[in-house]
Amino acid sequence: AQKITQTQPGMFVQEKEAVTLDCTYDTSDQSYGLFWYKQPSSGEMIFLIYQGSYDEQNATEGRYSLNFQKARKSANLVISASQLGDSAMYFCAMSLNYGGSQGNLIFGKGTKLSVKP
Amino acid sequence: DAEITQSPRHKITETGRQVTLACHQTWNHNNMFWYRQDLGHGLRLIHYSYGVQDTNKGEVSDGYSVSRSNTEDLPLTLESAASSQTSVYFCASSEDYSAEQYFGPGTRLTVT
Numbered sequence: 001a002q003k004i005t006q007t008q009p010g011m012f013v014q015e016k017e018a019v020t021l022d023c024t025y026d027t028s029d030q031s032y033g034l035f036w037y038k039q040p041s042s043g044e045m046i047f048l049i050y051q052g053s054y055d056e057q058n059a060t061e062g063r064y065s066l067n068f069q070k071a072r073k074s075a076n077l078v079i080s081a082s083q084l085g086d087s088a089m090y091f092c093a094m095s096l097n098y099g100g101s102q103g104n105l106i107f108g109k110g111t112k113l114s115v116k117p
Numbered sequence: 118d119a120e121i122t123q124s125p126r127h128k129i130t131e132t133g134r135q136v137t138l139a140c141h142q143t144w145n146h147n148n149m150f151w152y153r154q155d156l157g158h159g160l161r162l163i164h165y166s167y168g169v170q171d172t173n174k175g176e177v178s179d180g181y182s183v184s185r186s187n188t189e190d191l192p193l194t195l196e197s198a199a200s201s202q203t204s205v206y207f208c209a210s211s212e213d214y215s216a217e218q219y220f221g222p223g224t225r226l227t228v229t
Contacts, residue, residue, distance in 0.1 A: 033214075033215050035217060035218075037220075043205070043222070043223050044220065044222055044223070045160075045207060045209075045220035045223075047217040047218070047219070050215075050217055052215065091159060091160065093160075095214065095215075096214075097214055097215055102214040103148055103165075103167075103211060103213065103214030103215070103216075104150065104162055104165055104175065105150070105152075105160070105162070105209075105218060106162075107152075107159040107160040107161070108159055109157065109158065109159040110159055
């Protein structure tokens, strides 16, 4: 069965510093996608970044990058130059690219990031 | 601009009542999903649909049903609301299996 593990329930980072949020995943499938979403206190789910299992380059989107280590089954999110507005809950998620449940997201339990001024 | 909306945003209902949560998207996406979010569990999939007349059960489907009569809408029905169904419900849609899902703003449901 597929599973996403986020081992950091909460983290603090100083403004303008970089922070890494950990995510490990478990699947025996070869074709899958990894996603990160941000959920601020207002409650909406905001898509941040996507990495396909066959992508050789790590995905980047502005200040967000995904450190993809396939052999270790990890997909850590790196936020550079943290801002106060980055304070939020962050969810790692995975989807399979084939089969009866293709495209369905399996979420981790999230990491609450707090950025200190 | 395309969007995905949910209504109502907040709902209080009594145990045993039937409740329907609406989800409407104007992205013209074939794939639509319902999740619930509870403290300590993250988001869990309730039901999903890959197109009109297609519906499938997710991880936590007991006590819920959906129907898909058109591309834009996927209403979620709680047949007989239970206190355990107090939660925040999110609807989402996506273009295909490898694309990001766009989420609605959520519905906070309280069952008393």
